[in-house]
Each structure stands twice: as structure tokens, then as C-alpha cells.
Amino acid sequence: MYALVDGNNFYVSCERVFRPSLVGRPVVVLSNNDGCAIARSNEARALGVAMGVPWFEIEHLAESSGLVALSANFALYGDMSDRMMSLAAGMGPEQEIYSIDESFIDLDGVRGCLAERGHKVRDRILQWVGIPCCVGIGTTKTLAKLANYIAKTAERKPGSYPASLAQVCNLAALTPSALQAVLAATEVREVWGVGRRIEAQLKEGGIHTALDLARLDPAMVRRRWSVVLERTVRELQGLACIALELAPARKREIACTRSFGHPVTHLADLGEAVTEFASRAAHKVRQQGSLAGQVLVFIRTSPFRQQAQYSRSISMPLRRPSADTGVLVAAALRGLRAIYRPGYELARAGVMLLELQPSTVLQGELELQQESAAPQRARLMTAIDDLNQRYGRSTVVMASAGLAGDRRVWTMKQERRTPAYTTCWADMPVARA
DNA sequence: TCTGGGGTCCTAGGACCC
């Protein structure tokens, strides 16, 4: 038996904790570069704001309907997430943190009424952290996910489901006929693992609801679609196929990519951006104790604009795997020079580290030239990471990153950013008597 | 004028081997 604890409109809820005046108002949080809406309050949703819609298309709602837009503040959301997760863990013996606002809890061995327990955890998170959550419970992760959707929808849209399922929904406690009714009232698109493409194919075959999907023959689903969708069907039928993942797996690739605040045409500016992206990726790869075997760098124009398009990437194999910022930045810059062509208005670039492997199994190599500088370089990286941790992210950077500030054309737009209330002393909220 | 970022898994098809 599994529970899924999931924050409601998580980014918006984080912002509302520190700006209670936003409660009850239509609010969206924008992606990096203030591009698209990536979170929306129920009030914004009611205005017809779709997930992922570009800001410029809904900006008029600010004037006409009081829609408030905020730039994404990931430092805040990450910290609020840690607080919420530590309380959600109280639901059962094991927890898998699945995303910034969701965790699966294993309920094996938990006694008593599960829904009651879910309400207690929900109340505690609301009171101690300030984030409203919903809890879904089911015999498989897919059913717990669906239960969570039902708990949220029943709360937001009275009448869509029985009111008793709002906020906390335990599908395993329903009678078979009640369960069927609930599944029949749920669009197939809401099932975890069914995206737009598969939804269209299913609907063509007359499969419209979660109940329709649950009634398919798994073997047929495998033949016609894939083992992935077959697993989904079996999970809907109550057979657990997807296990809880307790320790986050080591990432197999690590990326840092950004859209630019303004179009970039000069190699010098691109070099600064690529240096920063490679440096950040290098830091991430060190954090997880890995080395990269290849560095991929790409640049591209905006596919949304009517202009000459250019999109290229190149993969640079390293002579030996590395997590050294100097090595990775140099490779990325070599790649950049190889793919750069003047005359294009570039909108985006990125660096990906591939062929990651644990740093503990570094293959030995004959040292033909001189004594290895590796230990000193590793200590240097640790020192840089420590300094940046202590004094701020860009305290020590590679010279090719250029000087931060006014001259940079490429840094992303963040015009509506709220303070880092919980992670920066200078931004701490002040209470007045 | 303005359109995010970071991942995973699976499959099909090509290259290559004996």
C-alpha cells in the first residue's frame, strides 16, 4: 500500500506563505526568463490560464483580472520542499522523494485508519510549513497517484467526485462499485504514464476513462503499445509493478541549459554563458561523486521566431573522465568554437555531461609525462566549492565566465523575483509590532 | 517584443560480428 503526498499548486503556495495577501487571488509563477506559467493558483486556473502558456499571451489578465505573476524562486521552493518532505515522511516507514512537491510513502505495517492518518499529516504540514497538500492512497503507486488527483479535484471542484474523497482519498477503502464509478469519472489522460500522444491513440480505440484503460488486456497493450503502458494497466488493476526507490539513483547525465534574456550573436558572449553552464554542471557532477566522459555543448536560435534558424550540438569526448571545472569548461569552449557560426540570433545554449561514472572507479593510466597533478586539482575543486557554498554561488569562477553585471546580454530575465526568505539572512522577513 | 529546464526509459534500425 502506498500514499502520495503532493503539495497543491506548490510554487504558488510557497509564495503565499510569505505574502498572505496573495491568498484568494489569481497567481502564476513563471519559468526561467519569465517565459511561461509553470504553476498557477486555482483562481488563475479558473481564469483559463493553462499550464505552460507563454506569459505574453496572458499578460493582459494582469490588468483586467488582477492576475499576479512572479519569477520562479527555486531557492525558496527547494527549502520549503525539504520542510514539507520531513513531515510527509511521518506517514509511514519509507519515503521516496519523487519530485520537488511529491513523495511516495510505503504504508506497509501501518495500522489504523489510513485516511485518518493522511488527514493528520496534511494538517501538520499546513500548520507547520504553511503548504496545503493532498494525500492519495492506493495499492500501487499508479493508484496512489490517481487517488491524489481525485483528492485534489474533489476539493477544487465540488461535485466532480464524492465530497468524502476531498483532500485525502484512499481508493483501497472503496467498495468495488464505488471504485468503478470513480475510475469511470476520470479522464484517461489523468493516469500517470499516459501523455498526449498515447491519450490520442487510446481515444481512437474508444478508451476514454481510467476505467476503460484498467479493463484492457495487458498482453494486448504490450503488443500494440509498449511494456511501459502494460505496466500502467497492471498497476491500475492493483498489481504493483513499480517499486519504491528509496535512495535517489545516481544521475546518468547532468545538464545546465538556459534561454537567454536577449538574443546573442557574438562568440565572446556565448563563451561566457557556456563557461558558466559548464561550471555549474561540473559542480553538480562533483556533488554526486561522478566523473564525466563526454561534454556536449549546443546552441540554437528560437524556433518561435521568423528568422534564419540554426541549431547544432557537438559531443567532446575527454581523454580521461573528469569532474574538473577547468577540464570541462575547456572542452565545452572547444566544442562551442567548432559549432559557432556568426550571423545568427541565438536564443539558447547548454552544456550536458554524459557518460557519467563513479569517481571511485577511475581507471588507472600510465603516466608517461610527469607526476599526476590530479590530487592537487581535486583539492582545488573542493576549495572552490567550499568558497562558493560559504560566500555565494559566483564567488570564485573561471576567468572565461567574464564579469557578472550590466554588460552581460545573455543572463535570464527575472523581473518579478521574490526574496529568498528562508535561505538568505539578508532576505529574512521582518515582523513589525 | 515576449515561448523553461532537467531528467528517464524504451524501441527501432544500422553497423558489425561470426
Added chain:
DNA sequence: TCTGGGGTCCTAGGACCC
């Protein structure tokens, strides 16, 4: 006229997730 069978590895692309 007639042109095998079986296997592995790699990559690109599709689909999904939040």
C-alpha cells in the same frame, strides 16, 4: 533464377514525468 541466421552494441528519436 537463385542471395542465411543469429547475435550484440550503439544511437537517434519518441514518449513520458514534474
